[in-house]
Amino acid sequence: MPRFSKAVSSLRSSEIRDLMTLASRPDIISFAGGMPGNELFPVEAVEELFRGLDLKKKQAAFQYGPTPGLPSLLESLGGFLEKKGLPVKENRLLITTGSQQGLNLLAKAFIDxxxxxxxxxxxxxxxxxxxxxxxxxxxxxxxxxxxxxxxALQQELDRKERAKFLYITPYFHNPAGLLYTAERKAQLINALQGQHIPLIEDDAYGDLYFYEEDRPRLKPIKAINPAGINVCYTGSFSKILGPGLRLGWMLAPDEIYQKCELIKQSADACSPSFTQVLADAFIRSGQIYTYIAGVRQEYKRRAEAMVAALREHMPDYVQWNEPRGGFYIWLTLPDEADATRIMMEAVEGGAVFVAGKTFDPEGKRNNSLRLSYCNNSPEQIAEGIPIVAAAIRKFCG
Known part of the structure; x- marks a missing residue:
């Protein structure tokens, strides 16, 4: 019998991944995955950009690349991030194979x-x-x-054993959908200063805001560049171009960057050159800005459709956030509710979502659920939400 490591023996399949097979059934309306709509991808634009590249760049797309990323993409992505106010020149930028790899690199760099x-x-x-x-x-x-x-954070900071880092998703949080206020970010900065606890700031959805008045709240903590805090900023092309590219990035202080680059060398040597060439061309063409502006409005339309359906069909005891961007709406049910049982009932009716315990670090609290509106038309949303509401009523009254 194989003797596996303790680390791999503790791993469990993600409930979201397990739901993907179910969600692919044509008779199921899926509110489970945080996937962009296939029909929204800029396929023709990217095809045209690749055709317009010279032979040398096309050849480079098929070749191995440097571990930190192709120099051309590091330059264009650096400019993209600088427009958000991020201190690119004071830090080091690393291309990762999706932002998920960035989290894995940081975990290996810090955690025993x-x-x-x-x-x-x-x-x-x-x-x-x-x-x-x-x-x-x-x-x-x-x-x-x-x-x-x-x-709650201060209670953790006051504990004798210091945490290795704090991980947050302040911009259209996955799964809770919330957007941190400027005041809360300022309080967070004040609490972390002098604690010697690095901050991992994950920003996969910040470009997908629905309201111009929210833009001041979207300034990353990394852009504030607070003294006395090592901030590692991660992002991704997954929501603003396509998850199939498997490209993300990490902007981190030099000392942390160096450790992560060494770990990446042993993990995959380099991220895909082909998709790096495509992403670089998309940024340099300027189309990334018009594309994001377009999909932002489409996701707003879908979010509004889901909110309208929730208002019409959900019982009064169900609470939810009003999304101001991103992909998700987080529903909170009565304390005694079991979202997993409700989910299975909804599946029988033809709709699926993700139960809240999936996102609980202890895997216990289950009176909540995540709905994703990004991959559904308003018509599908209008058809699927009554199914979810009926399942909730069956178990919660």
Missing amino acids: PGEPVLVENPCFIGALSAFRASEAELRGVAVDRDGISME
């Missing part, structure tokens, strides 16, 4: 088995998986409508 890390509760399942793979002790910190709870 049994050491504590702080995460939001609820938390992005990919981060939980990456940190569990390094055998971290996950300590969940509650969130409220303004961001991470400062009272």
Whole structure:
């Protein structure tokens, strides 16, 4: 019998991944995956850009590349990030194979088995998986409508054993959909200064805001560049171009960057050159800005359709966030509710979502659920939400 490592023996398949097979059934309306709509991808634009490249660049797309990323993409992506105010020249930029790899690199750089890390509760399942793979002790910190709870965070910071880092998703949070306020970010910065706890700031959805008045709230903590805090900023092309490119990035202080680059060398040597060439061409053409502006409006339309359906069909005791960007709506049910049972009932009716315990670092609290509107037309949303509402009523009254 094979003797596996403790680390791999502790891994469990993501419930979201397990639901993907179910969600692919033509008779199921899926609100489960955070996937962009296939019909929204800029296929023709990217085809034209690739045809317009010279032979040397096309050949480079088929070749191995440097571990940190192709120099041309590092330059164009650096300019893209500088427009957000990020301190690119004061840090090091690393291309990763999806932002998920960035989280895995940081986990391996910081975590020894049994050491504590702080995460939001609820938390992005990919981060939980990456940190569990390094055998971290996950300590969940509650969130409220303004961001991470400062009272709960301070309790964790006051504990004798110092956490290795804090991981947050402040911009259209996955799964809770919330957008941190500027005040909460300022409080967070104040709490972390002098603590010697690095901050991992995951920003996969910040470009997908629905309202211009929210743009000041979207300034990354990394762009604020607070003294006394090592901020590692991660992002991705997955939501703003296509997840199939498997390209993300990490902007980090030099000392942290160097460790992560060494780990990446042993993991995959380099991220795909072919998709790096495509992403570089897309940025340099300027089409990335018009494309993001277009899909932003489409996701807003889908979010509004889901909110309208929820208002029409959900019982009064169900609470949810009003999305201001991103992909998700987080529903909170009565304390005694079991979202997994409700999900299975909804599947029988023809719709699926993700139960809340999937995003709980301890995997216990299950009176909530995540709905994704990004991959559904308003017509599908109008058909699927009544199914979810009926399942909730069956178990919650």
